[in-house]
Amino acid sequence: MSLKRIFEENPERRYIMFGGKGGLGKTTFSAATAYYLAQQGHKVLVFSVDPQASLSDIFERDIYGKGAVEIIPNLFAQEIDADQRIREYQEEIRQKIRDMYGMDEIPDEIESYIRAAAAEPAMEESAIFDQVVDIVVAGEYDYYIYDLVPLGHALYYLSMASVYDEWITKITALREEMREYEEMAARYARDKELQEDLILKELQYIKHRINTSSSILTDRERTAFFFVLVPEEMILIDTQKAAGLFAKYQVPLSGYIVNRVLPDSLMQQPNIPAYLRNRYEMQQKYLAEIKRLFGDQVLAYIPEFERDVTGLPMIERMAEVMFGNGA
Ligand SMILES: Nc1ncnc2c1ncn2[C@@H]1O[C@H](COP(=O)(O)OP(=O)(O)O)[C@@H](O)[C@H]1O
Ligand SMILES: [Mg+2]
Incomplete structure (x- = not known):
C-alpha cells in the first residue's frame, strides 16, 4: 500500500x-x-x-x-x-455586561477579572x-x-473533548427534564422560561460543535x-x-x-x-x-x-x- x-x-x-x-x-x-x-x-x-x-x-x-x-x-x-480570538471573547463578555446592566463602562474589578481569565492557559486551548x-x-x-x-497535545484535545461531551450530555438531559416543569410554571414566570430556554439552546449548540470536532478525530470513514x-x-x-x-x-x-x-x-x-x-x-x-x-x-x-x-x-x-x- x-x-x-x-x-x-x-x-x-x-x-x-x-x-x-x-x-x-x-x-x-x-x-x-x-x-x-x-x-x-x-x-x-x-x-x-x-x-x-x-x-x-x-x-x-x-x-x-x-x-x-x-x-x-x-x-x-x-x-x-x-x-485574536481571546480578545474577541473578552470584548463579547464586556458587551454582554454593558447590555445586561446598561453600563457605559466596565467596573475595574470586573475588567481585571476578564483580563486574568484570558491569561489562563486553558483559554488559549479553548x-x-x-x-x-x-x-x-x-x-x-x-x-x-x-x-x-x-x-501529547493532540491527545489532550481528544480527552478534553470527551470530558466536555460527558458533562454537557448530563447537563442537557437535566435541562430538558427541568423544562417540563418550567412549562407548567411558565404562566407565572414568562421571562425566566425564556432565559432557561436560551441556556439550553446554547448548551446544545456547544455540544453539537464539540461532537462535530471530536467525532471527526475518531471517524474511521472521514x-x-x-x-x-x-x-x-x-x-x-x-x-x-x-x-x-x-x-x-x-x-x-x-x-x-x-x-x-x-x-x-x-x-x-x-x-x-x-x-x-x-x-x-x-x-x-x-x-x-x-x-x-x-x-x-x-x-x-x-x-x-x-x-x-x-x-x-x-x-x-x-x-x-x-x-x-x-x-
Ligand atoms: N526529509 C527531510 N529532509 C530534510 N529536511 C527535512 C526533512 N523532513 C523535514 N525536514 C526539516 O526538518 C525540520 C522539522 O520539520 P517539521 O516538518 O517542521 O517538523 P514538525 O512539524 O514535526 O515539528 C524542518 O526544518 C524541515 O524542513
Ligand atoms: Mg510542525
Missing part, C-alpha cells in the same frame, strides 16, 4: 492529520500533502493549531492570523491566532479549539489538513491519521507508546511514514566517511525493527534531503517523493 493509493481509494477521508513528536516532519508532510491534493484539483485547507506555527516558514509567507491565504490555486493555508470547530463546521473545502501540535517517525531508538519507543494511546482513544490510524532515511545510493560511493557509514548502519538496524513492528502499515520511506524543506519548489519535491514520480 502506498500513500497515493490510500488517498485514491478513500476519497471520503477528507480530514488529514500527521501525528508524532516535534521536529520529525509533520508540518513538512502537511504542506506537501496539501500541495499534492491541490494539484489533483481539490480545494484544500492546511491549517495550523500550533501557537508556534510554522506554516509561514514553510510557505515563506507571513500568513499568521490572516485567515485562509491562497498559496497557489486550490491551496489555502491558515495559521490560527489564538490571542480559543484554538473553537476556531478549529468554526473552520470545519463551515465546510468550504474538499480536504482539511491539520498541522498538528506534538503528540479521517486519515498518519504517524510520522524516524529510524531512531527513542522515536521507535515513543511511537509504540503513542500507538497504544491512540488505540485507547479509538483514533483510527491510516499508517506510518518514515522520514529522514539516508539513501542507499550514498553507500555506493567511494570513500564514505566513517561518521556517515555509522549513521547509515544505525538507521538500517532501526529500519529493520520498523519493518518488523509495523510491516505493511508503513506507507512511505522519505529520504533525508540535502537541505530543509521550505519554499514551493522544495515542497513540490517532497510531494513527488511522497506520492510517486520523484525520488
